Amino acid sequence: MTAMIHARFDSGNIRVLDQRGDVFDLEIVADRDSDFYQWFHFRLSGAAGRAVTLRILNTRGSAYPGGWPNYAARVSEDRIDWRQAPTTYTDDVLEIRYTPASDGAWFAYFAPYAMERHHDLIARTAMTPGVTARVLGYSLDGQTIDCVELGDGLLQVWLYGRQHPGETMAEWWMEGALDMLTDPHAPIARALRQRCTFHVVPNMNPDGSSRGHLRTNAVGTNLNREWHAPSPERSPEVLCVRDAMDATGVDFAMDVHGDEAIPYVFIAGFEGIPAWTEAQGALYTRYRETLARRTPDFQVQHGYPITGPGRANLSMSTNQLAERFGCVAMTLEMPFKDNDDLPDPDYGWSPGRSMRLAEDCLAALWEMIDVLPAAPRGGTTR
Numbered sequence: 553m554t555a556m557i558h559a560r561f562d563s564g565n566i567r568v569l570d571q572r573g574d575v576f577d578l579e580i581v582a583d584r585d586s587d588f589y590q591w592f593h594f595r596l597s598g599a600a601g602r603a604v605t606l607r608i609l610n611t612r613g614s615a616y617p618g619g620w621p622n623y624a625a626r627v628s629e630d631r632i633d634w635r636q637a638p639t640t641y642t643d644d645v646l647e648i649r650y651t652p653a654s655d656g657a658w659f660a661y662f663a664p665y666a667m668e669r670h671h672d673l674i675a676r677t678a679m680t681p682g683v684t685a686r687v688l689g690y691s692l693d694g695q696t697i698d699c700v701e702l703g704d705g706l707l708q709v710w711l712y713g714r715q716h717p718g719e720t721m722a723e724w725w726m727e728g729a730l731d732m733l734t735d736p737h738a739p740i741a742r743a744l745r746q747r748c749t750f751h752v753v754p755n756m757n758p759d760g761s762s763r764g765h766l767r768t769n770a771v772g773t774n775l776n777r778e779w780h781a782p783s784p785e786r787s788p789e790v791l792c793v794r795d796a797m798d799a800t801g802v803d804f805a806m807d808v809h810g811d812e813a814i815p816y817v818f819i820a821g822f823e824g825i826p827a828w829t830e831a832q833g834a835l836y837t838r839y840r841e842t843l844a845r846r847t848p849d850f851q852v853q854h855g856y857p858i859t860g861p862g863r864a865n866l867s868m869s870t871n872q873l874a875e876r877f878g879c880v881a882m883t884l885e886m887p888f889k890d891n892d893d894l895p896d897p898d899y900g901w902s903p904g905r906s907m908r909l910a911e912d913c914l915a916a917l918w919e920m921i922d923v924l925p926a927a928p929r930g931g932t933t934r
């Protein structure tokens with residue numbers, strides 16, 4: 553049988569440049585109307601029992617060339633269990649060597665999270681007593697921006713992810729968070745629901761997700777550079793979420809992402825915002841330290857450089873929300889590679905670890921619940 557490669561499905565992305573038997577030369581396709589690319593997802597067929605070599609040639613121009621050294625592609629034959637495939641990176645070529653047991657093998661930059669699974673998540677969460685599932689608006693392709701709401705408390709907690717659609721670990725994290733929050737037997741979840749109202753947007757960028765984009769929506773907009781001035785033309789996804797935030801207020805916000813290059817889980821804050829206060833910063837620091845104490849999958853040594861006073865980019869959601877509401881806001885970053893403090897040679901960073909991390913993030917929020925201030929309600933912003 554002839555080996556073949558396919559990518560016409562949800563979040564599929566690859567182009568075949570050349571095939572020499574079971575050796576393929578490939579390139580990743582850029583996001584529409586954008587130069588960004590790094591996400592790939594494709595199916596190999598017709599190669600059971602044979603050693604196949606998959607060579608991705610255009611890594612040099614990718615969004616994060618630093619993401620390729622010490623990275624391993626993920627592979628699955630059942631599309632459920634995604635493991636690291638033998639992968640090398642030499643002379644700008646990412647080479648995956650794999651011998652599938654069956655005639656189907658799927659390869660991806662990280663375990664995919666399909667839009668069908670997103671709708672399954674929204675549906676089963678919405679069926680839980682006390683949960684409201686709202687459609688906040690529409691993407692440019694007409695997909696829904698879904699928000700799940702639960703809890704009766706004063707503290708307004710916003711959790712949102714996948715502004716960058718190729719960072720699928722963000723939606724795995726959301727699934728872990730929602731499964732815990734809706735578990736009637738989870739004591740921390742029950743307690744949190746008494747003290748907080750949760751607003752959860754598991755996927756800010758459904759168009760980029762469907763289209764197999766790394767970083768942008770249907771017209772090439774990086775949604776996490778739109779929060780100062782979202783528009784119906786370029787970023788309705790952000791506009792509808794920010795409007796909903798203005799209506800509820802925000803006391804605690806977490807924006808969930810994946811990082812291509814850094815092999816650790818870390819959190820980035822809002823240090824450079826004009827309205828920064830010591831009290832606001834102290835709560836942020838305390839949250840990070842609490843989470844680092846709770847789980848060996850989180851640390852505070854490695855991460856992004858801290859922005860100087862007054863130099864924050866207010867087009868990014870964490871900075872915009874911290875400035876706009878005076879709240880504790882943060883960007884959670886999980887690796888595409890692995891957590892080098894606790895490496896797993898079989899899986900690397902994984903959906904399962906993303907989901908467990910969400911549970912620890914919620915538990916860290918519970919540990920701080922008595923010191924987090926709930927702002928006066930009524931949609932007041934600074």
Ligand code: ZN
Pocket residue numbers: 716719809810
């Ligand atoms: Zn991101």
